[in-house]
Amino acid sequence: MRRFASWFYVFAFAASVAGIGAADAQPQRRNASLVAGASTSPPIGWVQFCAENAADCRLRSPAARETTLSSAAFGQLARVNLQVNREVEQVSDQDHFGVEEYWTYPVDGKGDCEDLVLEKKRRLIALGFPRESLLITVVRDLNGDGHAILTVVTDRGDYVLDNFSNEVKLWHETGYRFIKRQAATDPNQWVLLDGGRTPGPALAAMPRR
Numbered sequence: 001m002r003r004f005a006s007w008f009y010v011f012a013f014a015a016s017v018a019g020i021g022a023a024d025a026q027p028q029r030r031n032a033s034l035v036a037g038a039s040t041s042p043p044i045g046w047v048q049f050c051a052e053n054a055a056d057c058r059l060r061s062p063a064a065r066e067t068t069l070s071s072a073a074f075g076q077l078a079r080v081n082l083q084v085n086r087e088v089e090q091v092s093d094q095d096h097f098g099v100e101e102y103w104t105y106p107v108d109g110k111g112d113c114e115d116l117v118l119e120k121k122r123r124l125i126a127l128g129f130p131r132e133s134l135l136i137t138v139v140r141d142l143n144g145d146g147h148a149i150l151t152v153v154t155d156r157g158d159y160v161l162d163n164f165s166n167e168v169k170l171w172h173e174t175g176y177r178f179i180k181r182q183a184a185t186d187p188n189q190w191v192l193l194d195g196g197r198t199p200g201p202a203l204a205a206m207p208r209r
Contacts, residue, residue: 032157032170037192040180043138043148045103045114050188052104056122057187064184065130069154073129077152077168080123081161084116090163114148116163121150137181137193139174149174151181 050057067073088106093099096110105122106115114136121134133153141147141164150161151171158171171178183189 032172033153034151034158034171034178034181035194036181036183037194039183040190040192042182042188042190043103043114045101046136046188046190048101049103049118059131059187061132061185063132064153065132067129067133067152067154069156069159073154074168076127076129077124077159077161078166080120080127081168082166084120084123085163085166088116088119088163090116113163117148117150117161120161124152131187132184135182135184136187138179139176140179142175147176149176153184 087109089110090112091110092112093102096102096112103114103118104111105118111119117136121136124134125131129152135151135153137149137151137160139147139149147164149163152159152161152168159168160171160174160176161168162174165174178193180190180192183191
């Protein structure tokens with residue numbers, strides 16, 4: 001039943017994409033996109049990941065790019081999100097590696113939220129999605145805990161791939177408080193976000209899911 005519901009969601013969205021006219025697209029974009037603010041520090045886990053995977057972190061771009069959200073593109077987002085959520089056994093870094101925070105690809109079939117995000121980003125880049133539109137993002141989840149998700153910047157707004165949900169949603173549909181994410185032109189630069197309340201001292205806390 002869960003698998004049917006997930007694919008029904010994909011097909012329903014595809015139909016809605018096909019029915020949106022050019023006149024409707026721009027207002028939707030204004031209401032559905034996050035706005036980047038000042039520069040901030042990257043998560044310590046990202047710094048550690050880049051020290052071990054330098055080739056995945058050194059690429060910079062002269063300009064931001066967004067994903068054109070056709071029904072086919074949305075279907076790919078939904079499939080990758082669902083596949084990774086199902087394939088990777090979700091365990092904490094403490095249980096997995098014996099440390100509080102460690103970012104890596106889930107090559108052994110286990111990982112936490114950051115690891116699933118890294119894998120989803122890698123697969124989508126391999127499918128041809130613009131690297132600049134796939135931004136690792138730090139949020140506060142519904143319990144107020146630090147959490148990592150993948151934000152996909154599209155011409156119809158910013159969508160979220162999340163290990164807590166098999167549905168791909170617009171950022172404001174998640175209920176999360178958005179804290180910071182990668183800059184579009186440089187994955188090693190991170191920026192504050194305007195989603196939710198003004199970030200306070202807890203900003204520097206790292207996701208631990």
